[in-house]
Amino acid sequence: MTTENMRPGAFVTMVTPFCRDGSVDVGAVRAMCDWYAAAGLDGIFTACQSSEIFNMTVGERVLLTKTVVERCAELAKAHPDRKPLTVVASGHVADTFDEQVYELQAIAAQGIDTLILISNRMDIADTGDDAWIRDTQALMDAIPDMPLGVYECPYPYKRLMTDKMLSFCANSGRFLYMKDTCCDADRIAHRCERLSGTPMRLYNANAQTLLDTLRSGAAGYCGVMCNFHPDLYAKLCAVYDTDAKAAERLQAFLGTAAFTESLAYPVTAKYHLKEIAGLPLDSLETRKRPVTDLTRYHRDCVQQMERLAGEMRNQE
Secondary structure, eight states, X not given: OOOTTOOOEEEEEOOOOBOTTSSBOHHHHHHHHHHHHHTTOSEEEESSGGGTGGGSOHHHHHHHHHHHHHHHHHHHHHOTTSOOOEEEEOOXXXXXXXXXXXXXXXXXXXXXXXXXXXXXXXXXXXXXXXXXXXXXXXXXXXXXXXXXXXXXXXXXOOOOOOHHHHHHHHHHSOEEEEEEOOOOHHHHHHHHHHHTTSSOEEXXXXXXXXXXXXXXXXXXXXXXXXXXXXXXXXHHHHHTTTOHHHHHHHHHHHHHHGXXXXXXXXXXXXXXXXXXXXXXXXXXXOSSSOGGGOOHHHHHHHHHHHHHHHHHHHHO
């Protein structure tokens, strides 16, 4: 993953499809990569919270990552005219240092572009910046020569990056990526200013603040809603500074539609991928919540959102 001369782009936080027997649905993973690529996304963040990594074995996280990397490589070869999808992945959920190193090395070995560290996995007791930096440096030393990123994962608690933590990462030269979940346009503008001139780029997970933060220097979007209308996020990143009217219209839709994140996610995302996008998911099963959480109300909301997304596409 390079950072020079890059336009803002959109990354999906990929959900993991499961077969009815509970195994990872490899065929559906490959089909999802095809769909994300056709929508014009810049990358896939796999083995993340949306992927249900806290409910998956290390072997399953590796299988998911390996499948995504392999399929994206096949797509790049088959479509040389397309920009190849960047693959970033995390997958470390353990509490102990040795277990984290094992998890991260296993994910890094799959050929990903950037390895993402979860901010609440260092200095787990949240004792302060210095302890976090110490733990992060130890992980960096254990995984040399690998481009890194950091993700403010909300589970099991959200550890927001302080200026000191952010400067440490940016000035290390190792960190290229940040998935920001602060949901605060002013704070993101401040962070972008601090990252200016460094290799590290900030991707906003919050749709409601996306356009403002693109204008203040964010590198793009990385979030769950690219499981529903990824093409519209790619479009906003493309026109945010060239077509103000189109950008404001897209932002109004995307910001409003993203309030559906509070519904039965990730079941809603799998419902959209299977029943609306027509991808060959074997089931809607998740490990975070039962499929029965997907009510008629939720299905209606997703269907209405897709109709409005179609209207947005027709207006362009």
